[in-house]
Amino acid sequence: MRKLFKIVFILCVSVVLVQCGKDKYTVAKGKVGQITTKTTIKDLDKIFANDSVVKILSEGAKGNFYFQDDDVYEVYEKGGKHLLTIIPKEQLDSTSTIKSIEIFDNRFKTETGLNIFSTFNEVDANNVISNIETSPFSATIFIDDLNATISIDKEELGLRDINMKKVSKEQIPDLAKMKSFIVWFE
Template sequence: MRKFWLAAATAALTVVSCNNEKDPFLIGQGQVGNLSKTVQVKELDSVFALDSVVKIAVTEDQIVAGGDVEIYDKTGSLLLVLTPHAPKADTNTIQTIRIVDPRFKTEKGLTADGTYKTIKENYTVSDIYSTLSSVVVNLNETDVYVVIDKAQLPESLRYTSNKIEATQIPETAKFKFMMVSWDQEEKAEE
């Protein structure tokens, strides 16, 4: 009988510990997988120890200061593109993240290869900005925003600079980009 209870307790602990493991592809408030908004650029190699971290220098100054950082999985597939706050030092945190891999998702099912239908059914749109070729859709209750190519919109909205309403975007509109934006509140508080 004692062995039964010992085995049951071990099984229960195993189930509980497995449930506490962090989903490496979950996007939450201040979190993208294992990356949090407090992680510094110099810590990226340890956060993505099983992946490849590639620093991209666009200008001569960024070779020293650091520019965008691309994260690839072990198969060579691009996962994320990270842009640090004012790239001046390895101690900077991440400002924006472009989600490339569709395995990354929010708790409500929003992914990089998703459609506007997921937003319409699960989120409140805070505002919509129109550019020459795209529409930027900002969401309440999350750090995520999406960019939709105007080619996904009705013909009457593609070539206008007029404000586009959430109800005018078709449910079938696919995302051009899925982005996460983190401000620098923590630095201001320090």
């Protein structure tokens, strides 16, 4: 009986640890790991207590209004690996919630496995693409079901010249790699 209890206890603890590990890196609409739409900037130090949060603060209202930068919170794992870049909705306000999170680590992924190393084929097969916008150097793909944007460098599209020609979904090669993966909380 005691041996059976130990086995059941070990199984329960294992399941809890696996679920916690998954949740730490889950990406969904309004959620990146342990960060949700209700998370404030002051919560970041607690959430990433075992990591390093680098705070790059703007000048706020004292700075040049037309060129005012966003506050930036970069999260690095011990050892220096860049995990996330977090932008708050309000600058210089520790009670502000999150505006956006750029993902740099492939452990952060959706239920379908979408992560920063995914190809366009994986993005297209598992998500609803609502729009594609073009900039001089990249194409930005809007994914409504995640409230996310993915940028693909124009070189991945086979386009070498700098232009603003519209890029269609059909023009993007299946194996095109992401340049950035941003989840929006607005």
